[in-house]
Structure formats: structure tokens, C-alpha cells
Amino acid sequence: MIDYIRDGQEIYRQSFAIIRAEARLDAIPADLEALAVRVIHACGMPEVIDDLAYSPGAGQAGRDALEAGAPILCDSQMLASGITRARLPADNPVICTLQDPAVPDLARRIGNTRTAAALELWRPRLAGALVAISNAPTALFHLLEMLDAGAPRPALILGFPVGFVGAVESKQALAEDSRGVPFVTLRGRRGGSAMAAAAVNALGRGDA
Amino acid sequence: MIDYIRDGQEIYRQSFAIIRAEARLDAIPADLEALAVRVIHACGMPEVIDDLAYSPGAGQAGRDALEAGAPILCDSQMLASGITRARLPADNPVICTLQDPAVPDLARRIGNTRTAAALELWRPRLAGALVAISNAPTALFHLLEMLDAGAPRPALILGFPVGFVGAVESKQALAEDSRGVPFVTLRGRRGGSAMAAAAVNALGRGDA
Numbered sequence: 205m206i207d208y209i210r211d212g213q214e215i216y217r218q219s220f221a222i223i224r225a226e227a228r229l230d231a232i233p234a235d236l237e238a239l240a241v242r243v244i245h246a247c248g249m250p251e252v253i254d255d256l257a258y259s260p261g262a263g264q265a266g267r268d269a270l271e272a273g274a275p276i277l278c279d280s281q282m283l284a285s286g287i288t289r290a291r292l293p294a295d296n297p298v299i300c301t302l303q304d305p306a307v308p309d310l311a312r313r314i315g316n317t318r319t320a321a322a323l324e325l326w327r328p329r330l331a332g333a334l335v336a337i338s339n340a341p342t343a344l345f346h347l348l349e350m351l352d353a354g355a356p357r358p359a360l361i362l363g364f365p366v367g368f369v370g371a372v373e374s375k376q377a378l379a380e381d382s383r384g385v386p387f388v389t390l391r392g393r394r395g396g397s398a399m400a401a402a403a404v405n406a407l408g409r410g411d412a
Numbered sequence: 413m414i415d416y417i418r419d420g421q422e423i424y425r426q427s428f429a430i431i432r433a434e435a436r437l438d439a440i441p442a443d444l445e446a447l448a449v450r451v452i453h454a455c456g457m458p459e460v461i462d463d464l465a466y467s468p469g470a471g472q473a474g475r476d477a478l479e480a481g482a483p484i485l486c487d488s489q490m491l492a493s494g495i496t497r498a499r500l501p502a503d504n505p506v507i508c509t510l511q512d513p514a515v516p517d518l519a520r521r522i523g524n525t526r527t528a529a530a531l532e533l534w535r536p537r538l539a540g541a542l543v544a545i546s547n548a549p550t551a552l553f554h555l556l557e558m559l560d561a562g563a564p565r566p567a568l569i570l571g572f573p574v575g576f577v578g579a580v581e582s583k584q585a586l587a588e589d590s591r592g593v594p595f596v597t598l599r600g601r602r603g604g605s606a607m608a609a610a611a612v613n614a615l616g617r618g619d620a
Binding site: 205206209210211215218219222223245247248249281282284315316318320342345348369370371373374377394395397398401 | 576
């Protein structure tokens, strides 16, 4: 037998203790501390939260929305899979429209990626929703365009697209002008479905 | 309208060009170059592949296994969700046993996490399989213990657990002695389902 810790609760306890010892959490508002810890836990990089940007009260806005039963609108199936249903306070619907058969035609019609086009199908549920973008910068850009054109306002935008083309710029655009919507984002190239799922999970039950 | 690139193919092209310009790919064997590029693409960090460790021929072993119809055994549902089915050359089954109703009892019986216990249900499909560990260090440790106890050998182990307790150590244990099984792993704390899914996807169709 190899010598390692086999108790899941003890692994969590030690992990969170290491994160709290290494990360600069004192700069993070109280209502985003659990989110910061879980995002670090998902990627193994304590310094990643130095790139966190947010509007005041964003964490509380997300918690309130979930308590009120808000749906969680996800840009990728991987993100939707990573959301721990048992942590959701109101059996909140977790919705990803990317596989909807209408999406390829929609993408051609609006001249954008399928991930961006899939957001068009969010419109009936967008008011008061918790929106999480984990993957495509085009989705975050298109969300801002939809808001500029008068789309209903979500309760919170979690902006975590990742990568080399548009990720930095789309998150910068969100941080500079979130169109009046509360937001949390991660400046720079880093992001992705694991961090976005961790951010959603931190707004659910079980974390202070 | 905001000014950004809306063409998915062009975004991929520019992303991969930036990765090839920034990453130290010349140190990577030819059969793992696509994997290295896709892992970087999934996390936004070109230098992450400096932590890549692997056995000679691991990439080819993974491709051969997929061509031969090998199942892909995943430790997390998020990883399974991230595998692009259209890239798989032989309609390969993608299997995650974590939600099996037998797992909680099994975890109590073997005194390990549920993620580790779920691997016990892989045994009938383990011979020649492509194994991907994206999340729990305990799963990678337990896989090594199963191999030590005579479990059937997979064709390839992709070891990408993430985090602060056991991730470094489990990947070190794999890299030091993979029990004769071809492997690819990422030294250090970084890893996770997005990188593991990218590694699997790189071994499928469509990449050189």
C-alpha cells in the first residue's frame, strides 16, 4: 500500500488550510472569499486570485439569486457537469443550450461561433439568472452585445473564458463596463470550466 | 457591435499559432506535440508543458488504443463531458463510474474516497483501456495500487490530478514507476478536467 491520505474530508480540510496560508485572501471581499478559495482549489494556483476582478456585492448577488431559484446558464456542457447539484439551494435549473439543434443555423445567421449563438436561446430565462461563461470569449462578447441591445439583465455574470484570442479582451470589456450587471471575472488568459464550476459551487450551500 | 473575431476556425488558427510561438515545443516528442498544444490551449499557460512527464511512445500508444476501439475510463463526469465524441476514431465508449450506486459502499469498504473506489468498477474494462485521471490524487494512487496487486494493464495512463494534497505526490509516483504502463502526466499542482479532456481529445482524430 502507498502512504497517502484517503479521507476525502481530511483532504479538503488540508487543501483549504494550504490555500488560506498561501493566497492573498485579505484583499478579497468577504462575500467572495469562498469563491476565491474554490477557484484556487480547482486550478492549484494560489496566486490566480490576484487576477480576480469584481463589482461590489457580486458574491451576495449570486447567493441571493440562487436562493431565489435563479437558473444557472452555462456556455459549455463541461461547466454544467461540474456544478454540484447538492449544493444548489433551490434545486436551481442548470441549463446549457449549446447542443440545441437550432444553434448551428443561428450561428450562421448571426455570423458568430456556436457557443455565442447558443446564448440567443437564453433570452427567455436571462432575467435574474446566474450566467457563467467558462470557455469561449465570443460568448462573453456576445452577452455584452445582447445587453447593449436591451436583453434582460442577469443577476450575476461569472466571466471565466480561457485562452489566447479574445479571452483577455472579453474579460477586460466586462470589467470595464459590465452594463450595470454584477460580475466576477479573472483577468488574463487563465480561466476555463473547472474554475467557472468552482465559482458557481462556491455560491451554493455549504461555504461561509 | 464590439470588434472581435467571430469565426471559430480563425480563432483556433490564431490560438494555435500563438501557442506554437510561445511554448517550448521543441523539447516535446512528435507523438505528444498535439497533446502539448491542446493542454496549453485548455489552460492559457504556454509554460505548463515544461512540467509534462511521459514515457517514450506514450502518444502513439494512446492513438493506437483509440484506433483499436479502447474505452476511455474517466475519474470525473466533468472530464467525460469534455471529451469530443466526434474526434474519437472508433466510437470509443467514454465511461465514468463515479455515480454508480455501488460506489459509496465500496469507498467505505476499501477505506478510500469515492473517486478512488469508483476505479474498482473499471476492472472488467481496464485491459488496453485509455485511463484519464483529472481530479482526485487518491484515484491515481489507487490505480497504482490496483496495478501493484495485479489488475489488468491499461494502454495509457493520462495523470492530471490537480490540487494541494497528494496531486504532486501521486503524479511523482506515476512518473517514477508507472508499473510498465505508458503514461503522460503533469508534474506539480496543476491539472484538472479541462487539461485532461484536452489530452484525450488530442489523441483522437484531426490533429497531426
